[in-house]
Amino acid sequence: MRGLTGAGPDRARGSTQAVIAVGAALAALALLVAACGGGGTGARDEGPAHASAMTGVGASPTSPSTFGKYRKVDPIALLKHDPEVSGTVKRELKPCDGDEYQVDVSYGDLTDSSVDDVVINVMTCADWVGIGSYVYRDEDGVFTNVFKSEESPVYAEIDRGTLSVTRQFYEQDDSISSPSGDVVTPYTWKAGRFLPGKPTRNEYSNAAGAGPTPAPDN
Numbered sequence: 001m002r003g004l005t006g007a008g009p010d011r012a013r014g015s016t017q018a019v020i021a022v023g024a025a026l027a028a029l030a031l032l033v034a035a036c037g038g039g040g041t042g043a044r045d046e047g048p049a050h051a052s053a054m055t056g057v058g059a060s061p062t063s064p065s066t067f068g069k070y071r072k073v074d075p076i077a078l079l080k081h082d083p084e085v086s087g088t089v090k091r092e093l094k095p096c097d098g099d100e101y102q103v104d105v106s107y108g109d110l111t112d113s114s115v116d117d118v119v120i121n122v123m124t125c126a127d128w129v130g131i132g133s134y135v136y137r138d139e140d141g142v143f144t145n146v147f148k149s150e151e152s153p154v155y156a157e158i159d160r161g162t163l164s165v166t167r168q169f170y171e172q173d174d175s176i177s178s179p180s181g182d183v184v185t186p187y188t189w190k191a192g193r194f195l196p197g198k199p200t201r202n203e204y205s206n207a208a209g210a211g212p213t214p215a216p217d218n
Contacts, residue, residue: 007011063107069116073143075105078136083144083159090124103144109157111137111146111189118143119163127176130155133165135194145209147187147194153179163187180204 011051079085079093096102102123107116115138122132133156135147149156153168164186181203187194 012170030108032166042150070107070115071115071138072107073118073119075103075138076101076119078118078143079103081120082145084148085132085134089150092124092131093122094125106123106158110135110158110163111140111160117146119158121155129153129176133202135163159186162197164191177206 076093080090093101093103102125104121104123106119108119110117110119117138118136120134120136121130122134123130129152131152131154132148132150133154134145134149135156136142136143137146147156147163149165149167151167154165156163156165158164164184166182166184170184171180172178179199183199183201185199186197188197189195
């Protein structure tokens with residue numbers, strides 16, 4: 001091997017250096033074992049690595065250091081006490097299977113609030129048709145309704161910081177399970193409210209070349 005083929009003093013010096021290197025490695029290994037066995041305060045006990053290790057043990061689910069701006073809500077109570085939610089939707093807001101409600105809840109930043117916004121979709125028990133979509137924003141510690149759409153079938157979601165609302169449409173003779181297509185509208189938060197952007201119309205068809213097309217401006 002290169003560096004170990006020389007003779008005389010060079011070989012002796014090489015052997016001595018090798019012994020010193022091995023000794024230093026063993027000493028470092030002994031210190032590492034001692035630190036692990038005694039619960040020492042090494043680098044793993046500080047900073048982000050230690051915080052990450054605690055998330056699965058006893059960290060609070062609302063801890064700012066773990067979940068950022070997330071604050072969990074009771075979606076059913078929020079909807080039932082919201083005067084902006086129609087009576088029709090509230091009547092449909094009931095357990096579908098045991099005590100399970102047919103609602104989807106998403107958290108994310110849509111309005112640049114200090115707390116994540118909440119997007120809630122309400123669906124029917126029988127066919128999972130969306131009958132109401134809502135966005136709640138934290139305002140002085142209280143979640144306030146800042147968006148609603150009850151034009152069924154409807155579904156809202158967070159898409160890269162934008163509120164994306166899909167509304168299906170039906171042509172004559174369409175069954176409830178087979179809409180002709182949908183219109184997807186992006187909404188952005190400006191001046192304290194959601195403003196709609198350019199919608200996209202998607203027609204469900206097997207025809208060659210069919211695909212998303214911009215919806216009319218009217």
